[in-house]
Amino acid sequence: MRRRYTLAARHYNSYTPHMPFNIPILLTWLRVALIPLVVGVFYLPVTWLTPHERNLAATLIFIVAAVTDWFDGFLARRWNQTSAFGAFLDPVADKLMVAGALLVLLNLDGGRCHPIVAFIIIGREITISALREWMAQIGASKSVAVSSIGKIKTAAQMSAIPMLLYYDVLWGAIDTRFWGDLLLWLASVLTVWSMFYYLKKAWPMIKERSGNLS
Template sequence: MPFNIPILLTWLRVALIPLVVGVYYLPIHWLPRSDQDLAATLVFIIAAVTDWFDGFLARRWNQTSAFGAFLDPVADKLMVAGALLVLVHLDRVDHFIAFIIIGREIAISALREWMAQIGASRSVAVSSLGKIKTAMQMTAIPMLLFHDIVWGWIDTQLLGEAFMIVAAVLTVWSMFYYLRLAWPMIKEKGGAPL
């Protein structure tokens, strides 16, 4: 397993995920709910920044690796799934939206794994649509975690819900996009033994 700064940042992101969840298990008399929201928001934002930064550094320093390419999306999916589960528990995200997003991530990850096994992974490489979907999620989640009014008039819950709905629509759209790209290979190799 290679070890460099980009991979260290990815591992840091994985380590931060339990903090986003765990802060809500602290007793309210230790940390009031508004402080829990703020702490979870800040931890999530730090984790999201490492997501951008590790990829930037890996490309800039030419430290990309197969392990990093595997670990980075796993960390992203764990981060989003963990935050969504917290938000569902806090009744800030609809169960169905969380199911759509988490279910899509599992389905497309499995599709990519299968496509890699048959040597066609480039067919389902990350698209700009997938990147926009991720950006919407990474914008919506901290707003929903923060769950308060900013500057006296910006309702982060309402704004976060709007971004999350857009993210859910893009999630479904991108899933069909990837399935359409993979469909010829699914038809050709789907029934063939490996």
């Protein structure tokens, strides 16, 4: 009986997905944990923080989260701690961070970003995430690897969001409202461009699989 239990346990463990726990993974989880703080800081009692202090706090939290996005990947590669789970969790954390921030911006001051921009960016992230997951399942994930367009889009997006969270004149010279809005519109254009780029790269596989099903 004991031998049978041991064999069953080994069989179960061989098929149980392994979730590694290391510093890069911890940083990714930290990014996920910071998302509610970016949202929640705007709903604190008015006696706790002034509107400017809320904007500043949310901006700093988002910047910390964005830094962990770069740092976890850097450490994972440097320390050879890359994993399938980390590769899955990292983009999920990114999408949650961006979507959470955009939804907050939509509800601040009558809308600090245009609803169309938020819809385009969030819709694209969901579409491309689903596409990448499907391409990974069929062993063609390299076809939709991150492109230079996607990297520029991410840079514009990650610059625009903290500017719109801060929503004030910085150092007496930089109007973050203007530049944040401009960069977010640029990000939305690049978002559509990169989405069609990835769909074009994946189209032969989509067409082939659709033909096999018919």
